[in-house]
Amino acid sequence: MRNRLVLGSIVALLLAAPVLLAQSPPATGTDSARLAKLEQATADAKSSADNGWMLTSSALVLMMTGPGLALFYGGLVRKKNVLATMVQSFAMMAVITILWALVSYSLAFGSGSSFIGGLHNLFLRNVGAAPDPDYAATIPLQTFMVYQLMFAIITPALITGAFAERMKFSAMLLFMVLWSLIVYSPMAHMVWGKGGLLNASLGGRFPCLDFAGGTVVHVTSGVSALVCALYLGKRVGYPKLAMTPHSVVLSFMGACLLWVGWFGFNAGSALAAGSIATSAFVATHFGAAAAVIGWSGAEWIRNGKPSALGAISGAVAGLVAITPAAGFVGPMPAMVIGLVAGAFCFFMVATVKARFGYDDSLDAFGVHGAGGTLGALLTGVFAASAINPIFKDPRGSALPSGLIDGNAHQLLNQAVGVIIAWVLAIVGTLIILKIVDVTIGLRVIEEDEVQGLDLSQHGEEGYSWEVTA
């Protein structure tokens, strides 16, 4: 009885349908409503895909700092300093994160002058679910913010390689906070921020191509590292005392994690999950592979043996050099960049460092400063509009990107970007070092340095071999 009633109602509705439809708005109106709905659904789907990739990339970039860089650097120091070295990277994950939320995101990416962002986004005000089309139209601005945060974390962490085994932990913290504000935020703003002097996609005065941070991340950190190494002076006993890596095994694991994490760093810098992300991913991988061969080959010829440490250092050098170029170059130029970077960075750490005698303990300058500078300049050579049509004429058709593409002028823009990064890093770092030096002092006392920073700074040891029951 009940079923019949339901059936009856359905039949009645079906019969009434033509009448109901006839009373609805004209057919064109329905179509446009449907179309709008469909468009919205498509946009939502794209947004979800892009956001998924960007959140994954954010996590990958964080993984580069901890455990990636922490292991890489931790293995290279003597065993009495392993924890102190690792915790320097880890501390960035906490301290820079807080700083980013309070002020430095706004200084880097808020709208402001050509040199630094304004204060509109202090405390992450107006950084929410709505995208900012100037940066990335399909992902929440909050995703963009957290992705950029991971870059702000790893960049100062890279510097720690230069002053490893001798800087006070408290001094390191103060240095990094100031460095993030005075060097990183302005540089990120100039290259990537709205209205930035060097911004290539948002109409900067000197459009510098830096896809994922050749100048912003590697030149600034690498050059600042050199300044730190020179200002702090050598470790006690350097270079007479043998200071060999206490565990290349740890460094090996770290380097492999860095390589994988770098896909988030470079391919994620497309800020979407499209074909440019793929292109950047591919260039990253080919660049790293070629650099392993470049470094190992140079080492094999010079020292007679290819070492594991050489192979992984080469990979990192290649990843550094391909960072500004990924997303602008094809796989073949990527391999050229990697090969050159591998051999060049080996020359920097094996020959140049020895000649000048500075104690860049873990070669932050030799790899990041040198590799970043090389990569930024080579980006101006190999960038191709067929890969990424970043420069367009007023009618919207693509203009040549790099030197080989037919835009020789770009090399000049790249040089301007590199020079600004060098100058900012040198001047900023010197000022910060002076401030920290006169307030709390930079170096641990000699006794603490000899004892090791694990015990003197943190009251613990990385490895405990005590015989117990």
Next chain:
Amino acid sequence: MIKIEAIIQTSKLEAVKDALHEIGVEGMTVLEVRGHGRQKGHTEFYRGREYTVDLIPKIKLETVLPDAIVEKAVQAIVTAARTGKIGDGKIFLSKVDDAIRIRNDEHGEGAL
């Protein structure tokens, strides 16, 4: 009672242990040590920088034996540990005044 201290190549420990077991040596203590005699060290390269490593990993084997089998034990170690190249190591012998078994206060050769 004689204490034998034999410094040998790390790769020869198994052979020396087996040779000593064969002639009836029941106890020994083995230490991983570093050192050098006339043997030159080796060089290592880290990022292009050369380091000379002159303290080389070795094995130090210690055992205290009744006088009667000392000669045989020394012969066994020499035979098992020899490669003929520089760096094969050395054996030192010294007199031991007494030995005490902790479990039951036994003294002298009986405690070995």
